[in-house]
Amino acid sequence: MKNFLKTIIALTLGLSMLAAASVYTMPSTDKARNRAEYAPSDYLFEGSYKMPRNSLDVVFLGSSEIYNAISPMEMWREQGIAGYCCSSSGQQAVTSYYYLREILRRQSPKLAVVDVYGLYTDPAQVSRNEGNNRSATDKMRFSREKIALSRILWKQQKDKGESFWSYLLPVLRFHSRWTELKETDLTLRQHYDYARGYSTVFGDTAYAGLTEESYPFLSQEPTDEAAERDEEAAGWYRKIGELCARRGIRLLMIRTPCSGYTLEDKNALYRLAAECGADALDFNDAAVWAQMDFDCTNDMLDSVHLNYRGAKKLSVYLGGVLRRDYGLPDHRGEEAYAFWDSDLPLYDAELRAWKIQHCTTGTKLRKLVMDENYELLAVGAENAEPAFAAALGVDPGIPSLWISRWDGAQVSTEYTEESRGFFGAEEYEINDTGIYMHGCNYMVGSGGLYYVVRDRLLGKIVDYGTVEPTGKIRRS
Amino acid sequence: MSICSIQFLLFTGLALLVYYLLPARLGKAQPYVLLAASLAFFLSLSPKAVCWLLLAALASFGFALLIERRPRRRKCWLVLDVLFVLGLLAALKYHTFFTDLLFGGAPSRLELLCARYLLLPIGVSFYSLAALGYVIDVYREKYKAERNFFRFLLFLVYFPHILQGPIARYDKFSPQLEQMHGFDWDGFNSGLRRMLWGYIKKMVIADRAAVFVGGVYAHAAAAGGTELFIASLLYTVQIYADFSGCVDIMCGISELFGIGLAPNFEQPYLSRSLGDFWRRWHISLSSWFRDYLYIPLGGNRRGRVRRYLNVLIVFLVSGFWHGAGWNFIVWGAIHGVWQILEELFYRNGLGRKPGEVSGRLAWLQTLVTFLVVNFAWIFFSNDSLRTGLKIVRNILLRPSLWVLGNGGLFSFGLKAPEMFLLVFFIALLIAVDVLNSRGIRGRDILARQPLPVRWLLLLLGVLAVFVFGVYGQSYNASSFIYMQF
Structure with missing residues (x-):
């Protein structure tokens, strides 16, 4: 028995040590230096763990198109809604599903908003790379969800020589960084995110190459056809629908503004939402643009991402929808949410910093x-x-x-x-x-x-x- | 499944669980657990290779039985077995060498056919010698032939020694399968410590040295003499750390199963002569050649000239066993010729024999022996005799000490911190070997420390392997050097 106990203690110590080594050898989220060393500089999900338990009313899931388009702090400023962007670069449907499961371990939101970027065939394939997989999983805490998600993402990538174990113990992947470790790897780590998962790369820079012709749906004849979709992704979105139904969470499926969008894409979104028992809100819509004063030539920073100006408009508009149609409460003035108010100046400082950096x-x-x-x-x-x-x-x-x-x-x-x-x-x-x-x-x-x-x-x-x-x- | 992988550790853990959780009444089934695990391991490395292994096992098992049951033709059975096993080895390992020798130039049809069907199966050199040794011993009536084919198969395929040895002897291995092995905490701990040291040698020292050696040797024709000399020194460290590291890992694993394997190294680089070196380096191989080749050739019983000839033959065969190339034959020849020269030197009273001196002279003998071994490894480590000769020429004719001060050494794949780390661990390796040579075992010193110190050191060792080890995508971690032999 004594030896058995010794073994357990030794194993625990050994694994803790390796977990610590994983934390420090992993490329740090260094927004200050704004230099991505390995993965994109957006280990954004990590900050969600710092939110008090059961304090979020809405979570936003999706790829960079979510974290560039929705700023929960703008919603807080205007409507007092407590939300968080649980997004990651090139987020696939399966990642959205496991992120939702992970967030539900600590939070009990009334609504989940999912961008269906992963539904369409091309993005679903393109986003399958190690950088996206790592930025999605590295900062997840050790859990069944992390294991399951890592397993699936690894299977997609395993022909490229990655080890599944390195997702669970990142030191196996990043150990060779020991020669280049800096003080920042020990100190400048992101533990708390004033922007609540929102991130913009280029502030309010406008993409010069967009005109109204860049958005085919604006001039298309009505059609019943739906765009080709990735059935595997559709399956994961349906699972999100089932999970939400089981947990009594309302589900809203959206598509943020993007060029090249067609009515076939819109039909695919609405069909999927119907299959999942979800509502749908397409931001590729002239009427919606008019209501939120969206300028498709100035509010985009590239062909698929919104700049800060566009994100502010979309967030405020969406916040209004969430208050009106989903009855999300206004927490402003509540003692338990005072930290949201005190975080606002810091969020504004981050916005200014982004402007300076670009x-x-x-x-x-x-x-x-x-x-x-x-x-x-x-x-x-x-x-x-x-x-x-x-x-x-x-x-x-x-x-x-x-x-x-x-x-x-x-x-x-x-x-x-x-x-x-x-x-x-x-x-x-x-x-x-x-x-x-x-x-x-x-x-x-x-x-x-x-x-x-x-x-x-x-x-x-x-x-x-x-x-x-x-x-x-x-x-x- | 690489030995340096989490999968392998989990595989070993699973095998251990099944092995020790077998109820006492099924104690005799323990060897079958080992056999199943060994076959699974072997299959994971190379499914095709199992066929060749089974062929060699069936032949040797059958011929040994025939030697016993049909004694009138025992010599004939022995010769047939030797021809069969050596034929198999030649076909699998040396077909390229022979077809090159016979046809030269572009690959012939025969060569293409061979390349398609006769890929070098892992471990073939080791299990061939083990099988041959067994049949010869039965012929010599040293012990009875095994009646149970599966036990014999386990002797050949036992996964802790199939890849790189030690080359097992049946009379040492088989009795250990007779008894039921209960779980022994101390033996288990000792095995784990040995494995850890093996992993440090392999992943922290050998594979890091390999980055530099590979970087320099890749540009051997253009590289300066100093870099090449340092690379040759590091290769000497690399091959020792690699080979002995693997043996330590596997012997450690075998200890976990309660089965001891013969020692294969005894601080070889502290040898004072080449004869001494071969009593300490790859001991199971040199003793195999001694018992099954050198002594049958007449050993030292037929006069001095014949003795020298026998030494030369043994080392040429040893070189050829290590690889199908002229560079390996030259490597063997250097060892053979130098041993003859050593003996002539001492016999003619030109110096005092290693056993008769101590102090500085002893260290000088060690240094000279080390340099000769290092010189020979230059041919061993390169893919052709010509490259080896170029390296020797550049070392002698193009030395430049500037590279030591201008940072040029750090342009071969190892940054300065990595080089310093490598030097630190090499110093540790030397210190451990020196202590061992004085009868002080590092493992014993560790065992005497208070529990917190012991654990701290062991955990730091584990951390060193995980953080400083060369593995994964960042580098192309080398496979074990001796696996190809």
């Missing part, structure tokens, strides 16, 4: 960061864009280290000869090869004004790069 010129950057929210570390003003240097009060003749701070009224810039010091809470060291903080090098390119922007509210670095002599920003 502005392309020094002039735009200057306008964005000359704000009391930010501190700026600028190095090597030689050859810097004159206007930017002048605005910072940096003397281009002294190519050395400047730290600029905004005191609410004006920028104060100090020249320092110290190659070590503190930038906010971050200890920095500067030498010929880079600007180093917590083990990472924040110097990009060669020549120009190297900068690092730190958000005071978020307490982290939100952008870094070089303003080149031409005024353009280089980030990689």
Whole structure:
């Protein structure tokens, strides 16, 4: 008996150690640096575990088309609805099903909203790659759902040499990263998401290539035909319907705006919803667009994803539908939901950070960061864009280290000869090869004004790069 | 199913569960559990290879029985068995070599046919020798022929020794199957520790060294002498860590089943002469050649010249056994010739024999032996004699020490931290071998430590394998070097 106990303890210790090794060798979610090391930088599901139990009224499931289109914080701001995007890049129907099961272990939402991206044949096949599988499963907690989902995703991919066990113990996949582990792998991990699973890659940038002709359904003759669908995916959506029915959850199937969408696609969505006992709401609809003031040429960031402007419109519109047709409650003012209010400024700060990260010129950057929210570390003003240097009060003749701070009224810039010091809470060291903080090098390119922007509210670095002599920003 | 996979560990765990959970009245069924597990393992590696294994087993089992039951033609049965088993080995392993030798140039029809049907089955070199040894022993009336075919089959296919040995002897192996093996906690722990050390040697040392060696040897013609020399040193470490690591893993597993396997290594790189080296390296193979080839050739009983000739023959055959290529034959020849030179050197009073010296001179002998072994591995590790010669030429003619300081060494697949890690574990390997050579076993030292220290070290060992081991998609983890022989 004693030996048996010893074995159990040894096994438990060993597995715990390997689980810890998995956590630290896994590529970190490093929104601050906004650099995806392996998988897309959106291990978004992880944050859902941080929501208090049974506090969510609605969950949104689907691919990047969900996490770019629905911002639960905008719904909170306007309607007081508590929702969460349980999405992942290229999310397949099977992933949506197991995410729903996983979320139901901690939450009891009244409504599930599912984008049926995976229904259509092409996306269903294209999204079957290791990066998507990893970003879907790596940050799920160990559970029956994780095992089952990993098994299915692995079977789709196993001809590519992946090991099923590496989904359960990611150290088996990521162990070789030990040579490149940085302090950020231990510290800058995403545990809590102010944006509730919403993520936008390019802020409110509009995709230039879209016209009304990009949306065939706008000019199509009515038809009863339905688009070809992936039957395996349809089967998983039906299972979502059955699960919702068993748990007394209403189900709404949607399709976010996307170019190339046809009436056949719409018919496929409505047929599927009927099979699943779900409601359907198609955002590829001229009437809906008119109601939500959607501009299909300006509110998209590419052919299938919404930019922030579009996401805000869609979220507010959908929030109205959820309040009106599904009776979801307004929790604003409730003590138990006070943290949603306190998270709003942080969410707004994340939005600003996204804007900063995607502005392309020094002039735009200057306008964005000359704000009391930010501190700026600028190095090597030689050859810097004159206007930017002048605005910072940096003397281009002294190519050395400047730290600029905004005191609410004006920028104060100090020249320092110290190659070590503190930038906010971050200890920095500067030498010929880079600007180093917590083990990472924040110097990009060669020549120009190297900068690092730190958000005071978020307490982290939100952008870094070089303003080149031409005024353009280089980030990689 | 790779030995370095979770599947293999689970497979072993399952086999152990069935093995030990058999009720006492079914104790005699334990060998059958092992046989089933071994066949399943073998099938998972290469289903086709099972046919060849069964053929060799049936032949040797049958001829051994005939030797006993029809003694008047016993020599004939022995010769037939030797011809059959060696013929099988030649057909499976050496067809390319012989067809190249006979026809040369583009592959002939015969060669294509051979390539299609006679893929080198895993373990063939090992079970062929084990089967031959058994029949010869029965012929010599060392023991009785086995009556139970399944027990004999288990002797050949027993999964802890089928891949890389040790080459088993029937009289040592069979008695261990007679008794029921109850679960022994201490033996089990000892086996697990041995496995862990084996995995560290294989996955942390050998496979990491392989990245550098492969990186340098891939550009052997252009590489500088210093890189090539370091690669040759690392290959010497690699093959030892790889082979002895695998043997440790498999012997550890065998200990879990309560079955001991013969030791195959005794700190070979601390040898002071090549003769000494071959008493410590792949012991089961060298003792097999001693008992079944060297002694039948006359050993050292027929004069000095004949003795030298016998040594040379044994090492040429050993080289050919290791691989069907001239580079292996040259490797064997270097070992054979150097041993003859060693003996002439000492016989003529030009130096003191290894057993007679200690201190610095002893270390010098160890160093010289190591360098000769290292030199011979250069031919062994490359796919052709010509490449081996090029490497030797570049080592001698193109040394450049700049590469040690300009970071050039880190451009062959191993980054600086990985190289430092490799050096650390090689130092650990050397320290363990030196301690072992002085009769201090690392496992015993570990066993004497307080429980928390013991567990901490073991868990760190496990962590080292999982984090620092070379496996999975990031690198092409090498398969065990000796599996091809």
